[in-house]
Amino acid sequence: MDSTAGRRPTVKDVARIAGVSQGTVSNALSGMRGVDPETRQRIDQAIATLGYIPNLAARRMRTGRTNTIAVMTSMPAAVSAGSSRLGFLMEIAASAAIHALDYNSALVLVPPVADPAVALRHVAMDGAIVIEPQTDDAFLLLLKRRGVPVVVIGQPASVDLPWVDMHYYRTAEMLLAHLLTQGARRIALIVGTSSRVSHHVTLERYESWMLLEGIPPCVIYVPEADGEDGSYRATLDLLRSNPDIDGIFASIDAFASGVMRALRDMGRAVPSDVRVVTRYNGLRAREERPALTAVDLHLDQIAALATRLLMDLIAGREIERITAGPIPSLVVRGSS
């Protein structure tokens, strides 16, 4: 009668077969302490014959480490998931998952849902990457309460956390410069209502530049949660009240989709009547006809950077509070 019948083999079984103690097996497994080569071989042998697989839950409970990081954003699904549910979040997640492997970690994908507490209830993690948090971001508050190390992609508004700079200012500048170069004179900015640094910086750069150019600024605020439709309606209103608009800067790609639809419905040609640019070079920017001029933020590199920083933070190494991400590059397309 095999005493391991039915059960999955444990360290205890391995120890018994190899004729050593549990502790020695553990040492052989982790390599933390010296084990005699001959002993180690016996242990490896036992592991192979038993088909032993470590119980990760027990290991995690004992060590307190989960070898897991999480990626999340409080951007509402209407804009962060968007058409085909792909976008910003997923692009970063894909890259982070690959790079997390280099640090023996798995990545859990926290979907953008209404209640962050629900989303995090069953997520155990050593650290988290939070994308473009808003002021008093629910995810950041929860993570802080739990004491989870965090690296932010984009600039956090209120809290003091390490972050990867996505060059909001420069991005806005590139897009505005491009619109002006292409001949746009009456440029409108469509921006989300939530309090995010990306919005503030974009808005600030827009307003200061318009002032400089002597162009009356025209800013439209749309709640992120209203997504494409909200932007559609706002653009219709905009064009009725300001028919001379000849350039539109949509700060979120879902908004850009609404803008394009509104322009089509109003019979405005793009780019001849109105030039349109947006920030995130995602599915929507590419699929739109004409395709949208946008900015390649190099999210894969940003995610790789954020992952590395987070791992350093978790390991207790000192990291800079601000890390510059790759310089974004303009992708000029038919819409401008």
Add this chain to the structure above:
Amino acid sequence: MDSTAGRRPTVKDVARIAGVSQGTVSNALSGMRGVDPETRQRIDQAIATLGYIPNLAARRMRTGRTNTIAVMTSMPAAVSAGSSRLGFLMEIAASAAIHALDYNSALVLVPPVADPAVALRHVAMDGAIVIEPQTDDAFLLLLKRRGVPVVVIGQPASVDLPWVDMHYYRTAEMLLAHLLTQGARRIALIVGTSSRVSHHVTLERYESWMLLEGIPPCVIYVPEADGEDGSYRATLDLLRSNPDIDGIFASIDAFASGVMRALRDMGRAVPSDVRVVTRYNGLRAREERPALTAVDLHLDQIAALATRLLMDLIAGREIERITAGPIPSLVVRGSS
């Protein structure tokens, strides 16, 4: 002197403050057994004052449940991740992550890397969704060894596992019918070399139909790992040896990108000289110029279905071995 100083509060602390035993706190938390309303309130009170957060690792160790599912595919990154790293895998992952929440579960994203054993080393899961496995799929073998419940998206080749039917046959039929309707007569099929049911079925339908139409079949095999470049070279060869080709069915979107590049380089116009279609309606299909006719596989619905099935399986409920996914729909674009 507070005895909870430094430590994070545990069930023991909560029990002490509330004046009950650990077991009662656990019962109140899980709702598994009756707890007097008045007692429950005292416990809730204690939890609030202490800021108690359950230790998930301990819970998992005790219950054996991780409240986590994983999504993975053995498709090489060259084709599964593709341009911008988005695509098939991520589209399914995004949807599965959201639906997993309905079952109090988190989703871990297992990236497509060379060594599946490495990718899974630190992943604890109650079940897994495996996308389009190949014959003797490394992920499936590992999962089987671990005894992890699995639901397959697409048809598994060798093993007997529950799966969600993506209608390979019908998909191939739709694309072929479309090419023929559009006037293509010499149709070539570009397919991966790995042994996957999707390839076999597509190939089978292609050959039988070509036989029926009296068209000599022309199949090109490209290793998935060679991705777009491999397809590019294969297409150049194809067009040199078979200059009368007027239709190309690329079974993988990365291959379609290579096809389009080759056609451009050879000076063939799309769609007038050659019509091109592909299967997965991802970023590549949409970004290509002209955009590619493709098939909307409704991956979000498929992922939702697979998630539900997996949860049923984990819960020990009986599930069908085969579940029909949504019927794919043709998305006609400029390339045909």
Add this chain to the structure above:
DNA sequence: TGCCTTGAGTAAAACGTTTTAATGCGCGAC
């Protein structure tokens, strides 16, 4: 009244690992 059931509660065991403190042993230095 006596017996059985039910419901709330408790003390202790159990989950499988890593870590700690202790042990024994061989070996070089004194």
Add this chain to the structure above:
DNA sequence: GTCGCGCATTAAAACGTTTTACTCAAGGCA
């Protein structure tokens, strides 16, 4: 010869939950 040291090893503790087996009191029923 003995002391001290380093090294491999061990037995037992510890991690924080859930579950088990048990107690006790209250209440229904014959």
